[in-house]
Amino acid sequence: MSTSPYIIEITKDNYQTDVIERSAQVPVLVDFWAPWCQPCKILMPVLANLAEQYGEKFILAKINTEEEQELAAQFAIRSIPTVKLFVNGQPVDEFAGALPEADIRKFLDQHIPRESDALVDQAEQFLLQGAIDDALALLKQAKTADPANSNIDIALAQAYAASGNAEKALEIADGLPADLQEKPEIRVLRGLLFFEKQLENAPSEAALQERLDRDDNDSEARYLLAVRQVVGQRYEDAAQTLLELMRRDRSFGDDAARKALLRLFDILGDDPLVHRYRSRMMSLIY
Known part of the structure; x- marks a missing residue:
């Protein structure tokens, strides 16, 4: 029996209170194990160590599937160790097997709020208000306090992009781990920076429209007009313009219209x- 305040043994008698109800206040990590399971014995000390390190940020709840077969059946546990994370009374994620500590940290950090996330939230509010310098200052402070928090890096890339420093924004985005490169926020960031770069030294929208009025087959003018429509957040107009360019001139810019779409x-x-x-x-x- 553990004496740690962050590790509890679960039976059918305390399951409702210590897993379901408690997970409304703090995430509860439920470890389904059995005494005969060798991988369980490898995983247990890793989970216990993390519970101590994270302190009150999550509770480790251990369910012996040999003694609590009813609970194991309730969750259709077919292999052990199986670990489920409960938040607000519901299992929100899980993993199976004796994962390395680094992978378990990554699993936990996806769901457990960090103190630096509050600074990220505040910085995002600054960005919405147009206070870009304040947002950058706050994010740099957060990065110093918690350099491992990837949410800070994503917000920093967005803030630098908003400040007009596309090079720094892309540098940060390129430095993110591979699994974060495909996050929607980063894909949006890259898309917006791509279109903004296309407008370097580009004519005004009025000038581009004039060119098209003179020559309806001016593919460059049509393409740049679509780019201006994207940057101006006139997305449907941009999509229509790019489709028209595809229809008229697929070869322009090495299929630039399709790639832009x-x-x-x-x-x-x-x-x-x-x-x-x-x-x-x-x-x-x-």
Whole structure:
């Protein structure tokens, strides 16, 4: 029996109180194990050590599946060790097997709030208000306090992009771990910076429209007009303009219209426009 305040043994009698109800206040990591399981014996001290290190940020709850077969059956536990994380009374994530400590930390950090996340939230509010310098100052403070928090890096990249420092924003984005490179926030960031870079030394929208009025086959003008529409957040206009360019001149800029559409889709995420215009793009391709 553990004497740690962060590690508890769970039975059917205290499961409701110490897992379901307690997870409304703090995440509860439930370890399903058995005395005969060798991987369980490897995993147990790792989890116990992490529970002590994280302190009150999560509770480690241990369920002996040999003694608590009803609980094991309730969660359809077929192999052990199986570890489930409960938040607000519900299992929100899980892993199986004796993972290395670094992988378990990564698993926990996806769900357990960090003190530096509060600074990130505050910095994001500054960004929304246009107070970019204040946001950057706060994020640098957070980075010093908690250099391992990847949420700070993502917010820093966004803040540098908002400040006009695209080079620094991309440097930070490129330095993120591979699994974070595909996060929606980073895909949006890269998409926006791509379009903004296309506008370096580009004519005004009025001048581009004038060029198209004179020559309806001016592919460069049509492309740059679409880019200006993206940067101006007129996304449907941009999609229509890029589709028209695809229809007229697929070879322009090494299929630049299609590539720009894909970047626009990254920016839009799950917006209904994506499904509509992706279908139209595919029909032009095939």
